[in-house]
Structures are given as structure tokens and as C-alpha cells.
Amino acid sequence: MVLLENDAFLTELTRLFQKCRTIGSVVITLKKYDGRTKPVPRKGHPETYEPADNKCLVRASDGKTRISTVVSSKEVIKFQMAYSNLLRAHMDGLKKKDKKSKSKKTKAT
Amino acid sequence: MPYYQTWEEFARAAEKLYLTDPMKVRVVLKYRHCDGNICMKVTDDAVCLQYKTDQAQDVKKIEKLHGKLMRLMVSKESHSGAMETD
Numbered sequence: 001m002v003l004l005e006n007d008a009f010l011t012e013l014t015r016l017f018q019k020c021r022t023i024g025s026v027v028i029t030l031k032k033y034d035g036r037t038k039p040v041p042r043k044g045h046p047e048t049y050e051p052a053d054n055k056c057l058v059r060a061s062d063g064k065t066r067i068s069t070v071v072s073s074k075e076v077i078k079f080q081m082a083y084s085n086l087l088r089a090h091m092d093g094l095k096k097k098d099k100k101s102k103s104k105k106t107k108a109t
Numbered sequence: 110m111p112y113y114q115t116w117e118e119f120a121r122a123a124e125k126l127y128l129t130d131p132m133k134v135r136v137v138l139k140y141r142h143c144d145g146n147i148c149m150k151v152t153d154d155a156v157c158l159q160y161k162t163d164q165a166q167d168v169k170k171i172e173k174l175h176g177k178l179m180r181l182m183v184s185k186e187s188h189s190g191a192m193e194t195d
Contacts, residue, residue, distance in 0.1 A: 017142075020142060020143075021142045021143075022142075023143050024141070024143070025139050025141040026139070026141075027137065027138070027140075028137070028138040028139075028140075029135055029136065029137050029138075030135065030136040030137075030138075030178060030182070031134075031136070031182075032131045032132055032134070032182040033182075034132065054183050054185050055182075055183060056179055056182035056183050071179065071183060072183060073183040073184065073185070076179060076180060080176045080179055083175075083176070083179075084172045084173075084175075087168065087171075087172045087175070088169065090140075091140055091142075091147060091168045091172075092168075093142040093143075093145045094146065094164055094165040094167075094168060095165060096164075096165045096166075097164060097166055
């Protein structure tokens with residue numbers, strides 16, 4: 001699992017989407033992260049870690065390559081904007097709603 | 110593991126599930142360009158909520174919910190029920 005900076009993660013995510021255009025799936029996982037770098041201690045052992053509350057972990061994979069990044073509250077606005085644009089730009093292989101649209105534009109056949 | 114039929118119900122249930130235990134919940138998004146569909150899952154390893162779609166109009170909704178949950182995750186102890194006013 002490769003841990004990257006936010007920008008590098010977005011670049012690699014773009015690459016994953018491009019790789020999987022003909023076959024395969026891109027899986028993105030989002031989870032709240034408290035910043036711990038050591039495993040959870042066993043029962044009876046003191047918890048020596050002070051959890052941070054303002055981070056989340058974003059992972060992406062195409063089945064073979066796995067990348068991840070940590071986003072904190074300071075970076076979330078910038079990351080989320082770039083991330084939304086990325087998703088919208090790449091998830092374009094879906095069916096467009098083709099019912100009678102309310103707009104006056106006529107579709108050229 | 111039910112697939113929700115309507116986006117509104119799924120979004121509401123997902124947010125509710127996240128707010129009951131933020132540390133346990135994870136959000137998974139699977140996109141298949143070759144099949145032309147997206148599947149979104151929100152789970153705390155006990156309850157699992159899923160939504161599947163092949164409609165382009167749902168991409169925006171999915172991406173918005175993703176962003177919302179991301180912001181909830183990085184915010185410090187903010188209360189649920191705080192609706193976005195903008």
C-alpha cells in the first residue's frame with residue numbers, strides 16, 4: 001500500500017481511472033482516521049496513543065495497484081474540490097437519462 | 110445486504126449510520142467503466158447499506174455524499190443535525 005501526499009494521490013488516482021477504462025474496476029475507500037501509527041495495544045496494556053480527530057484516510061485500488069492518502073481538516077477543502085472534479089470527469093461511462101427533457105433544445109439525430 | 114432503491118433513503122441511512130459510530134464506518138465506492146455502473150457501500154461491519162446505479166445523473170449525488178462524509182470525518186466533534194446552509 002503506497003502512502004502518498006494528497007496531490008500525488010490525485011495524480012495516481014487519475015492514472016488508475018485511465019487504466020481501467022476498458023476493463024476492471026476502480027475501488028475507492030473512505031474512512032475516518034485517528035492518526036495512530038502503532039497497532040491497538042492488547043487488553044491490559046495501556047493505550048499510550050492520543051487520538052487525533054481531524055483526519056481521514058482515502059484509499060484507491062484497481063485490484064493490483066493500491067494507493068492511499070491521509071487528508072486532514074486543513075487540506076480537506078482543496079482535496080475535496082479536486083477529488084470531486086476528478087470523479088465527475090472520469091465517471092462518465094454511465095447512461096444518460098434519455099427521457100423527454102424539459103429543455104427546448106432538440107437533439108440532433 | 111440490501112440495495113437501496115432510492116438515493117434519498119440511502120443517503121439518509123448512510124449519514125445516520127456514520128453518526129452513530131464515526132470510527133467504525135467506512136465508505137466504499139466501486140466504479141466499472143467497462144460495465145458502466147457505480148456501486149456505493151457504507152458499512153460499520155455490522156450493518157451494510159448499498160446503492161447501485163448506472164445513471165450519469167447519480168454521479169453528482171454520489172460525489173456530493175462522498176464529499177459530505179469526508180468533511181464530517183475531518184471535522185472535530187461537530188454535532189449531527191447541523192445542516193449545510195450554503
